[in-house]
Amino acid sequence: MADKVLVKGNEALGEAAIKAGCRFFFGYPITPQTELSEYLAKRFPKVGGTFLQAESEVAAINMVLGAASAGARVMTSSSSPGISLKSEGISYIAGSDLPAVIVNIQRGGPGLGGIQPSQADYFQATKGGGHGDYRLIVLAPNSVQEIVSLTFDAFDLADLYRMPVMILGDGMLGQMMEPVEFPEHSDRVLPEKTWATDTTQGKRKKNIVNSLYIKPDVLEKIVLDRYARYAEVEAKEARAETYLTDDADIIITAYGATSRISRNAVDALRASGIKAGLLRPITLWPFPKAEYQRLAKTAKAFLTVEMSMGQMIEDVKLSIDCSRPVHFCGRTGGMIPTPGEIEAKAREIAASL
Amino acid sequence: MAGKMLLAGFGGQGILFAGKMFTYAGMLEGKNVTNIPEYGPEMRGGTCNCSVIIDENPIGSPLVLEPDILIAMNLPSLARFENAVAPGGKIFIDNTLIDRETTREDVDAYYIPATRLAAEAGIPKLANVILVGKVIRESGICSMEIMDKVLEKVVPPSRQALIAPNKKALEIGYNFE
Numbered sequence: 001m002a003d004k005v006l007v008k009g010n011e012a013l014g015e016a017a018i019k020a021g022c023r024f025f026f027g028y029p030i031t032p033q034t035e036l037s038e039y040l041a042k043r044f045p046k047v048g049g050t051f052l053q054a055e056s057e058v059a060a061i062n063m064v065l066g067a068a069s070a071g072a073r074v075m076t077s078s079s080s081p082g083i084s085l086k087s088e089g090i091s092y093i094a095g096s097d098l099p100a101v102i103v104n105i106q107r108g109g110p111g112l113g114g115i116q117p118s119q120a121d122y123f124q125a126t127k128g129g130g131h132g133d134y135r136l137i138v139l140a141p142n143s144v145q146e147i148v149s150l151t152f153d154a155f156d157l158a159d160l161y162r163m164p165v166m167i168l169g170d171g172m173l174g175q176m177m178e179p180v181e182f183p184e185h186s187d188r189v190l191p192e193k194t195w196a197t198d199t200t201q202g203k204r205k206k207n208i209v210n211s212l213y214i215k216p217d218v219l220e221k222i223v224l225d226r227y228a229r230y231a232e233v234e235a236k237e238a239r240a241e242t243y244l245t246d247d248a249d250i251i252i253t254a255y256g257a258t259s260r261i262s263r264n265a266v267d268a269l270r271a272s273g274i275k276a277g278l279l280r281p282i283t284l285w286p287f288p289k290a291e292y293q294r295l296a297k298t299a300k301a302f303l304t305v306e307m308s309m310g311q312m313i314e315d316v317k318l319s320i321d322c323s324r325p326v327h328f329c330g331r332t333g334g335m336i337p338t339p340g341e342i343e344a345k346a347r348e349i350a351a352s353l
Numbered sequence: 354m355a356g357k358m359l360l361a362g363f364g365g366q367g368i369l370f371a372g373k374m375f376t377y378a379g380m381l382e383g384k385n386v387t388n389i390p391e392y393g394p395e396m397r398g399g400t401c402n403c404s405v406i407i408d409e410n411p412i413g414s415p416l417v418l419e420p421d422i423l424i425a426m427n428l429p430s431l432a433r434f435e436n437a438v439a440p441g442g443k444i445f446i447d448n449t450l451i452d453r454e455t456t457r458e459d460v461d462a463y464y465i466p467a468t469r470l471a472a473e474a475g476i477p478k479l480a481n482v483i484l485v486g487k488v489i490r491e492s493g494i495c496s497m498e499i500m501d502k503v504l505e506k507v508v509p510p511s512r513q514a515l516i517a518p519n520k521k522a523l524e525i526g527y528n529f530e
Contacts, residue, residue, distance in 0.1 A: 006377055006388070006506070032392060115393070176389040176415045177373075179380045257414075264413035338418060 004179040009169060012144045012180050013103060014039035016151035017075050019182050022101070023049040024074040026063035028056060030082045031115040032171035033105035037077060057082040061089030061102075068098040069209040071196030073155055077103035079171075080121050081112055083129070090164055091130025095211030097195075097226065099158030101151075102136075103167045105174040108334035116334025117171035117257055122311035125168050126285045133223050135230050137165040137237065138284040140255040144178035150282075156188045161233055162195075163226075168284060170307065172257040172336065233286055240288035241280045242295075244270060248277030249353060250346050251295050253316055254305040255281050257336070262305050264339035265346060274350045284312070292319035300353050302326045305342055307335070325349075355384070355409055356494045357417045359434055361402035362426025362447075367481035370507065371424065372403040374485050377503045378495035379407030387415035400429055407494060422492055424484050426450060426467075443492055445484055463491055470525055479522035486526025497527060 007015070014036050017025070025044065027037045037053070044051040054060035060076050067074040078086060083104045093100050106121045108114035125138045137157050141147040147169065154165040197207045213219035244266060245251060254262040259280040269276040279295060281288050296302075301324055304313040310328045317326050329345040331337045358375060362368045372388055379386040390403040404417035423438050424445045425431035431444075431451055438444055440459045449468035465487050467480035489497055500523055504516050 004380065006373070006380055006386075171392070172389065172415070175392050176387055177376060178387050178415075260412075261414040261416075263411075267413070336416065339414060 004181050006177050006179050007144065008035055008175060008177050009144045009147050010035035010105065010174040011039045012147050013077075013151050013167070013169075014043065015182055016148040017101070017155070018043060018047055018049070019184060020073070020152045020155045020186060022073045022075050022155060023047070024064075024067045024072045025049065025076065026052050026054050026060040026067070026074070027076050027078065028054055028060050028082060030079045032107055032117070032174050033077050033079045033103065035174070036103065036105070057085035058089065061086035061093075064100050064102075065089055065093050065096065065098065068093060068100045069096070069197045071193040071198050073159075075101040075103065077105065079105050079107045080109045080118065083121060083124065087124070087130040089130075090136070091132050091134060092211050093164045094130070094134035094136070095132060096209050097162045098164070098209065099155075099162055100164045101154045101158055101167065102164055104169070106168065106170040108332070114334040115171065117173075117336060118307050118332065118334055119170055119256060119258065120308035120311065120332060121168070122284065122306070122308060125166050126287070126315070133227070135163070135233075135285055137161070137163065137233060137286070138168050139165065140168050140282060140284050141173060142256050142259045142280065144173070144176065145180045146282075147173065148180050148182060152183065152186045156186050156190060157233075157237065159190045159193070160188070161229055163229070163233075168256070170257050171334075237283060238286040238288040238290065239282040240291040241282060242291065243278040243280070245277030245279060245295055245299075247275055248295075248298075249275045249300045250303055250349055251277055251279050251299045251301070252303045252305060252342065252346065253279040253281070253292075253312075255284060255312065258305045258307055261337060261339055262342055265342035268339060268343050269346055269350075274346065276346055281312075287315045287319060289319040292316060296320040296324050299324060301349050303342070303346055303349060304328050304330075305337060306330045307337065308332050356407050356421045356492065357419070357439075358405040358407075358422040358424070358494070359402060359417050359420040359437070360405065360424045361400070361430030361434055362424075362481075364399050364401040366401070366426045367478065368401045368426065369403055371481040371485050372405050373507050374482070374500070374503050375405050375407065375488075375494065377506045378499050379405075381499050381502050381506075382495060384409060385412050387412050389415045400427070402430065402434075422488060422494065424488065426481070426484070428453070431455065443488075445488055445491075447480060447484065449480075461491075463487060465526065465529055467526070470529065471522065474521065474525055476518045476522055479518060482519050482522035483526035483529070486523040487529055488526075489523075490527045497523070
């Protein structure tokens with residue numbers, strides 16, 4: 001590890017991608033993720049990487065499909081409206097069993113929306129976005145240092161499970177600066193990409209990357225095989241972090257930027273004698289259901305905090321089978337909830353317990 | 354020393370640079386730090402502000418809603434943020450550019466003609482750094498000694514000639530009575 005440096009979340013993600021061995025980036029600029037593309041445009045030529053600003057998001061994601069097919073570590077990044085444009089390609093990448101990393105630094109929506117931070121793409125990220133039966137691993141950092149570690153994880157998990165991984169951030173995480181350390185490389189041992197459409201060197205049969213299967217029984221079998229892999233991901237890769245949850249009556253739950261704001265609210269509530277704790281999912285898919293189930297045994301209520309009209313709240317309710325009341329506190333359109341708003345909602349819940 | 358700061362002014366006045374100086378100072382003194390600019394479609398000349406938090410403990414939200422320290426380099430910034438300052442907090446006002454005093458009576462206000470002092474000293478672009486010097490003197494948010502190392506970090510290697518004028522600006526601010 002080198003010395004700590006002070007960098008923006010977007011730039012940290014770019015440097016982490018380079019350190020993780022990514023050498024291909026295809027993108028199209030959009031606020032609030034532009035510093036990431038800009039950083040890679042500047043750094044990639046110095047490390048032998050290919051940075052290409054495509055003519056559109058649709059072109060960029062299909063370039064990602066091409067590079068991933070050839071076995072390259074490849075990434076694209078955008079913000080909400082751009083991710084909608086990429087969604088067809090993401091479905092094709094999932095349907096072709098290709099590893100790739102897609103970054104969404106979310107902004108307010110729907111439509112062209114706004115440019116301020118948002119978490120309203122939770123459904124799109126975790127429930128589909130594109131068509132067909134498929135999943136993305138969705139990683140949700142809440143600090144610049146975690147942006148770095150999860151970028152390494154994103155590339156490794158993509159390779160390990162041969163599936164696209166999304167890093168789901170927001171404008172606040174992309175724009176904020178914190179001190180970070182960059183590891184030089186990942187220690188995971190990964191399988192060789194024997195399926196890649198790189199050169200056969202006359203030593204093997206050619207590989208084909210494809211997502212078209214006309215015969216339904218064949219397609220069903222392929223999807224079932226893929227879902228067996230998804231089951232393995234769900235069993236092994238779900239991650240969450242807890243803060244002061246052991247004796248908590250109210251579990252505040254939030255990911256990314258809102259988890260940081262919720263932490264302030266937890267501290268303020270604790271200072272006034274209300275037993276609040278924080279459960280922060282780090283993986284949004286797979287959703288860390290077991291942690292919710294464990295805490296539902298001791299907590300009296302949950303409070304979901306999101307920069308949306310309430311999307312993750314559905315997974316919270318499903319995880320605990322509605323065995324406890326699940327309340328909601330959120331702002332949308334680029335508005336950021338204050339610790340005071342979260343605290344007030346939690347006090348209301350505490351009074352009703 | 355922990356603190357929540359809000360720095361605000363016009364784009365081009367070096368608000369983000371000043372914010373970065375405090376952030377690095379906190380980091381180099383071993384504290385937790387965050388720094389987040391308000392971002393928008395504004396170009397140079399538009400308003401600009403950033404939140405800086407320096408804390409011994411882990412930092413939750415990086416957004417500063419109730420600053421202990423406000424640095425205001427133009428009137429719109431003072432008008433927008435002076436009522437948000439925590440009671441007992443400190444407001445630093447560049448009174449070359451702001452022709453009124455703060456309306457708050459429960460804060461410590463410091464009036465520094467930073468833009469004029471910078472022009473007189475032949476470093477017209479460093480009014481921001483003069484204010485940084487004054488803030489260090491009055492708040493103790495970081496030490497003056499750490500600023501040599503901070504300047505090594507915030508001034509790019511290709512512009513090492515700017516270190517000396519920045520030091521001069523810090524001294525002017527620190528010694529301003």
